[in-house]
Amino acid sequence: MHYLTVAEAQALPGLRLVLTAGVPGPWGEAAKAVLAFRKVPFTPVAQQAMAPNEDLLAWTGHRNAPIVCLDDEPPLTGWHDILLLAERLGQGPSLLPADPVQRALCLGLCLEIAGRDGLGWNRRHQIMAASLSAGPDPALDALARTYHVTPATIAAAPARLAQILSGLAAQLRQQADRGSGYLVGDMVSAADLFWACFSMMLAPLPQDVNPMPDWLRGPYADCDPVTMAALDPLLIAHRDRIYARHIGLPLDY
Structure with missing residues (x-):
């Protein structure tokens, strides 16, 4: 996967998904899976495992992945918030039952x-x-x-x-x-x-x-x-x- 740096991603509009580069972190993989299923495009941004990630902290207020940044909305880090965002932005079958x-x-x-x-x-x-x-x-x-x-x-x-x-x-x-x-x-x-x-x-x-x-x-x-x-x-x-x-x-x- 090709990742942008934090500096590159900050200037972009749209949905940017911060992921731990090179490893299948389960929370990050789940975020990718729900966004892809709901056909929500995103730009991957690299977070480095076990590193200070000071630039990421300055941008989002968080050091760890996953983080979702949509335009000028507050960054999201929780699995529930990311899932609801995918539901809001996406198309096709929902991942949440109607009942x-x-x-x-x-x-x-x-x-x-x-x-x-x-x-x-x-x-x-x-x-x-x-x-x-x-x-x-x-x-x-x-x-x-x-x-x-x-x-x-x-x-x-x-x-x-x-x-x-x-x-x-x-x-x-x-x-x-x-x-x-x-x-x-x-x-x-x-x-x-x-x-x-x-x-x-x-x-x-x-x-x-x-x-x-x-x-x-x-x-x-x-x-x-x-x-x-x-x-x-x-x-x-x-x-x-x-x-x-x-x-x-x-x-x-």
Whole structure:
């Protein structure tokens, strides 16, 4: 993917999406997926992992990705805000069910996947644990403080991940029993896209369609036994179908 620098992007109109360059960060990949599904064009802007990103901070008030900047509107960083923006600007089928109860279920599943204390949040705690144990590192220590990574949250992560994964698998089975191949309703929704993107933190797609760096693939694929026991093959099969039918491969980042 070709990225603009912050200096280049600041002068442009339209929608600019700040992404961590060269890696499939799950929140960034989910933002890309919902914008692409809704046919919302964007200009990629590079954020550098584990770097100060002072120019990005001066422009947006944030150091981390993803960030969406639309014209002169305030920058957006939350998964929910980015999803609603894609719904507002996009065209074609919605990623949110029209029925209010189904919509609430869809957003609730997204929250379990991408929200605070969700799948991505807890998996990040596990991944950071190994790096933090290697010794003091100012950048990692600052990141740990930002995301409240502590020995207690690291220890609690496997049980929480298993709870989320078991719930997603149960929902898929319930949907299959009524003849649907999606997490909510009878059409692809944001919940399906979010699960597909965040599943990479547990079981990355093969290198030929997901050319992620080795330094990240290893930690992403190295899961604890409790989490792996809850990673039902049904969830991975669903992930593969969503990428094949709705997101597209190979990945480009």
